[in-house]
Amino acid sequence: MGGVSREDTETRRARVWLAAVAEPGDPRLGAFVLAHGPIPAVTRIHEGAPPFDDRASWLDRARTVDVDAILGQHAEAGGRVIMPGDGEWPTQLDDLGPTAPMILWVRGSVDLRLAAVRSVSVVGARAATTYGTHVASTISSELAEREWAVVSGGAYGIDAAAHRGSLAVGGITIAVLACGVDVAYPRGNESLLERIAADGALVSELPPQSHPTRSRFLVRNRVIAALSRGTVVVEAALRSGALSTARQARDLGRFVMGVPGPVTSPASAGVHQLLRSPETIVVTDAIEVADCCGLLGDDAAPWRSARVRERDELGAPLSQVLEAMPARGTITTSRLIHDCGLDEATVLTAIGQLDLRGFVEAADGQWRLSRR
Amino acid sequence: MGGVSREDTETRRARVWLAAVAEPGDPRLGAFVLAHGPIPAVTRIHEGAPPFDDRASWLDRARTVDVDAILGQHAEAGGRVIMPGDGEWPTQLDDLGPTAPMILWVRGSVDLRLAAVRSVSVVGARAATTYGTHVASTISSELAEREWAVVSGGAYGIDAAAHRGSLAVGGITIAVLACGVDVAYPRGNESLLERIAADGALVSELPPQSHPTRSRFLVRNRVIAALSRGTVVVEAALRSGALSTARQARDLGRFVMGVPGPVTSPASAGVHQLLRSPETIVVTDAIEVADCCGLLGDDAAPWRSARVRERDELGAPLSQVLEAMPARGTITTSRLIHDCGLDEATVLTAIGQLDLRGFVEAADGQWRLSRR
Numbered sequence: 001m002g003g004v005s006r007e008d009t010e011t012r013r014a015r016v017w018l019a020a021v022a023e024p025g026d027p028r029l030g031a032f033v034l035a036h037g038p039i040p041a042v043t044r045i046h047e048g049a050p051p052f053d054d055r056a057s058w059l060d061r062a063r064t065v066d067v068d069a070i071l072g073q074h075a076e077a078g079g080r081v082i083m084p085g086d087g088e089w090p091t092q093l094d095d096l097g098p099t100a101p102m103i104l105w106v107r108g109s110v111d112l113r114l115a116a117v118r119s120v121s122v123v124g125a126r127a128a129t130t131y132g133t134h135v136a137s138t139i140s141s142e143l144a145e146r147e148w149a150v151v152s153g154g155a156y157g158i159d160a161a162a163h164r165g166s167l168a169v170g171g172i173t174i175a176v177l178a179c180g181v182d183v184a185y186p187r188g189n190e191s192l193l194e195r196i197a198a199d200g201a202l203v204s205e206l207p208p209q210s211h212p213t214r215s216r217f218l219v220r221n222r223v224i225a226a227l228s229r230g231t232v233v234v235e236a237a238l239r240s241g242a243l244s245t246a247r248q249a250r251d252l253g254r255f256v257m258g259v260p261g262p263v264t265s266p267a268s269a270g271v272h273q274l275l276r277s278p279e280t281i282v283v284t285d286a287i288e289v290a291d292c293c294g295l296l297g298d299d300a301a302p303w304r305s306a307r308v309r310e311r312d313e314l315g316a317p318l319s320q321v322l323e324a325m326p327a328r329g330t331i332t333t334s335r336l337i338h339d340c341g342l343d344e345a346t347v348l349t350a351i352g353q354l355d356l357r358g359f360v361e362a363a364d365g366q367w368r369l370s371r372r
Numbered sequence: 373m374g375g376v377s378r379e380d381t382e383t384r385r386a387r388v389w390l391a392a393v394a395e396p397g398d399p400r401l402g403a404f405v406l407a408h409g410p411i412p413a414v415t416r417i418h419e420g421a422p423p424f425d426d427r428a429s430w431l432d433r434a435r436t437v438d439v440d441a442i443l444g445q446h447a448e449a450g451g452r453v454i455m456p457g458d459g460e461w462p463t464q465l466d467d468l469g470p471t472a473p474m475i476l477w478v479r480g481s482v483d484l485r486l487a488a489v490r491s492v493s494v495v496g497a498r499a500a501t502t503y504g505t506h507v508a509s510t511i512s513s514e515l516a517e518r519e520w521a522v523v524s525g526g527a528y529g530i531d532a533a534a535h536r537g538s539l540a541v542g543g544i545t546i547a548v549l550a551c552g553v554d555v556a557y558p559r560g561n562e563s564l565l566e567r568i569a570a571d572g573a574l575v576s577e578l579p580p581q582s583h584p585t586r587s588r589f590l591v592r593n594r595v596i597a598a599l600s601r602g603t604v605v606v607e608a609a610l611r612s613g614a615l616s617t618a619r620q621a622r623d624l625g626r627f628v629m630g631v632p633g634p635v636t637s638p639a640s641a642g643v644h645q646l647l648r649s650p651e652t653i654v655v656t657d658a659i660e661v662a663d664c665c666g667l668l669g670d671d672a673a674p675w676r677s678a679r680v681r682e683r684d685e686l687g688a689p690l691s692q693v694l695e696a697m698p699a700r701g702t703i704t705t706s707r708l709i710h711d712c713g714l715d716e717a718t719v720l721t722a723i724g725q726l727d728l729r730g731f732v733e734a735a736d737g738q739w740r741l742s743r744r
Contacts, residue, residue: 027724035705260632333407352399355469
């Protein structure tokens with residue numbers, strides 16, 4: 001934060017204050033800050049202006065908040081804060097609108113914005129099976145080999161396997177935490193989290209020392225979803241938290257992918273439920289994940305254009321027979337032979353081919369353009 | 373065939389002749405018969421009229437065909453033939469146009485038309501895994517309990533498991549064969565095929581005594597696809613024949629469903645490939661299969677209407693704020709407060725909700741209608 005303007009420093013201090021007094025992702029505070037700007041928002045809250053019931057609790061929490069102390073300790077521990085407007089701010093988080101993070105607390109060696117541009121979230125159940133962790137780490141390794149960063153939540157099970165798979169081949173991995181970036185949670189992943197801080201990035205919207213709560217996990221999931229181009233769910237039981245990440249990704253217009261598993265495995269039941277929605281794409285390996293996320297903004301197009309192309313590419317005599325078909329109603333075979341001026345054998349062969357390929361169909365012994 | 377008209381009998385004999393001299397599913401012969409009718413078609417072929425090279429081979433085969441002998445032996449063995457126009461003809465086969473069967477040879481106790489109206493095809497690999505046969509027989513049993521007939525191909529592996537699952541709970545199952553209905557193929561399924569003949573139906577477009585060939589299996593698959601409302605592929609390796617049944621079902625506008633499996637299992641790789649196409653639906657049990665096939669003609673609608681309804685059901689103040697949004701361009705929060713005549717707190721709460729629900733989005737500190 002050296003060499004920055006006074007206004008920039010004040011904005012950063014205001015955002016740290018706002019992030020410390022309110023829970024992350026509060027859309028009312030977000031809308032208030034978007035409307036007034038961070039510094040006037042803080043002033044107005046102090047002056048009694050914020051039009052919400054929460055003002056009392058915010059001012060309550062504000063009494064224990066020492067912005068400069070928090071920032072100082074975080075910097076001493078090698079951390080940094082990133083806010084909208086910073087070069088390292090991942091602008092895709094702006095898609096979250098009033099629920100976008102006030103600020104991000106980061107520990108790590110990579111540039112968050114650059115890493116996130118080409119990233120995929122790989123998430124899933126904590127209670128993963130051997131199958132699930134095997135698939136998660138394989139997909140992450142292969143994504144890393146294709147220079148995709150892997151985003152996940154630092155939890156046991158699928159999350160840990162995803163981070164490990166990326167780290168194993170020297171890839172970049174980002175853990176978005178539901179606690180402070182200095183809190184080793186879950187305890188059993190302490191060394192994994194330290195490796196992520198060393199080679200990738202630990203990210204949180206909660207100030208250092210914050211502890212995770214159930215609601216913070218759910219609110220955190222929207223950051224995982226927003227940060228990457230798409231979210232892959234590897235294993236998830238029905239009602240798993242990983243499904244909330246997938247829903248957020250869908251609502252944000254990101255790609256949602258699911259890795260199938262045995263239908264006899266409850267650990268895959270939530271993924272299968274997700275895959276039954278038309279927006280979710282089945283993926284079985286990293287190539288399919290990369291193919292999907294590489295097509296950003298162009299997803300359904302290839303299917304539609306394929307059909308148009310097919311018709312354009314019909315050669316004679318099929319194109320001639322198709323041209324002779326009436327736009328509405330039916331035509332007899334003998335009339336069709338007459339109209340297109342070809343011999344019977346050619347017309348019968350062509351009409352059979354056109355029927356097989358779905359362009360025409362038989363109706364009461366005559367022919368019509370297919371309604372399909 | 374007692375009590376039928378002379379013309380009906382002659383048409384039946386003509387169709388048996390045509391089915392005996394040509395391979396099933398020949399679109400040129402089918403178009404020729406659709407154009408002229410079966411009896412004139414036979415006469416014209418004898419007179420040298422058919423405009424195809426195949427005429428010589430047809431007449432060659434015709435020398436060995438004794439229509440009355442074939443029909444007599446088939447009837448003696450308890451079989452019957454069904455042709456278009458018969459009360460038992462499954463009219464959905466007409467969707468096959470010029471590749472529709474000339475005639476069907478049937479052995480079985482059920483009315484084919486009635487059974488097919490509420491039927492699902494369950495198909496898959498011969499080289500199935502324990503997982504695949506378990507899932508196929510479970511789905512078929514549960515479909516039978518819901519009074520769905522199960523159509524399959526009588527082969528080893530998934531097909532056999534599908535037939536057995538239905539028979540086990542007293543359901544109706546139909547095997548569409550690539551050989552004559554009196555040929556026990558594959559040999560190891562002989563007793564299964566006899567049970568199907570006793571409690572369900574064995575069906576073929578090939579005359580009795582016909583032996584299966586590679587091409588006959590592929591051609592047969594279109595009948596499996598056309599007969600039922602939808603096709604479920606349980607296990608299929610890449611390039612499995614079961615995938616051709618699925619493609620035929622898709623081309624016919626039938627539902628195509630796939631049962632996922634482990635991505636590490638080559639026996640599921642073809643199913644997963646199929647599931648990556650947007651027309652294919654993930655199913656994990658019989659309820660999902662029945663749900664899918666019960667929605668004939670109404671598939672995508674629920675998704676679209678849900679979105680329209682959501683907007684209609686926004687109560688005040690959300691609907692008021694949404695009304696005040698400009699159709700194009702952006703609006704500031706203060707302008708929005710002014711325009712909709714509500715207080716700041718209400719507008720900020722409402723706009724946050726509208727953003728979360730995807731109706732509006734923030735852009736440069738202002739608001740606009742969401743482009744999503």
